[in-house]
Amino acid sequence: MPNHSSSAPSRGRRWAAVAAFGSVIGLAMLTLLSVSAAAVPAIPRAGPPPADDMVGHVVAYATSYDDTLLDLARANRLGFTEIVAANPGVDPWVPGDGTKILLPTGHLLPDAPREGIVINLAEHRLYYFASPGADPVTLPIGVGREGWDTPLGSTTVVRKKRHPVWYPPDSIREEKPDLPAFVPAGPDNPLGDHALYFGWPGYLVHGTNMPWGIGRRVSHGCIRLYPEDIAALFEQVAVGAPVHVIEQAVKIGWVDGELYIEAHPEPQQVDELERDGAIKSPSQTSTADVLFKIYQRANAAAVRLNWAAIRIALSERTGVPVRVTREKKSG
Secondary structure, three states: OOOOOOOHHHHHHHHHHHHHHHHHHOOOOOOOOOOOOOOOOOOOOOOOOOOOOEEEOOEEEEOOOOOOHHHHHHHOOOOHHHHHHHOOOOOOOOOOOOOEEEEOOEEEOOOOOOOEEEEEHHHOEEEEEOOOOOOOEEEEOEEEOOOOOOOOEEEEEEEEEEOOOEOOOHHHHHHOOOOOOOEOOOOOOOOOOEEEEEOOOOOEEEOOOOHHHOOOEEEOOOEEOOHHHHHHHHHHOOOOOEEEEEOOOEEEEEEOOEEEEEEOOOHHHHHHHHHHOOOOOOOOOOHHHHHHHHHHHHHHHHHHEOHHHHHHHHHHOOOOOEEOEOOOOOO
16 A cells, blocks of 8 residues: 655645535535634534434634644644644644645544444544434544553443542553552643543543643543543533444445545554654555445445545545545436
């Protein structure tokens, strides 16, 4: 598989794909707008089931001279990796005045039960379905770094706690022997002000006192949220809510009768984005397996699959939904 490229032709293909996405859905999906990092909208309550496999929409944005990608990410409920992957070659700290970027705020729903909390580690994102099939809330997350993986599978929320106290486990104390026996609630507590505890001992969703770690591989296996996001989610999630933890770097879904894929960087590629600002390594997942899943999901529309667009999306790994079916022939 070819390596990721941030060349002008690749950027052109990416913008063309997003333009097609907007025209198909028939919504104002590519809108230049002003975004303030201080004005984060409230998490919406559950609504009717989504009409398709998409929640939200992708937005094009022209940066101001004082914007950073990190501020824009937090203002739009995005994580670091998401916004950097969608805008290769753009300096996350100084993107420049008038730089066109994509805000990847449209997400295909993962292949998982649409109930309770669904955590997709591969895309650094949490989905919350207040009731089965309901319109989901989706939030960016920080996940475990190498060697500190969150287990995959299903569990439940067994406890909720405001102002949690952190008791460093032995595994972390071995790495940092100077840690105190416990850290009380307050600004020094890495759990933030809210925590949702899983049925798996030692694993939870919580806030953070280091918000710039959201969207990155930085935790010891727990799931971190922006402080404002965990505060809102805390009020909605009940004890007993199901939790499904999955790992899906490539998602496939239908939107208004057309098939889309959304390919996210794999762990080693995420580390390259952090270190080098670009993806350099090819995917470690079998391309044949992914292509077969796309073919299966297309079903009768398989004859319309655009295999060139599919391979480009799997190579570039921008995390932006890409339409991969061609126009239907008339007559």
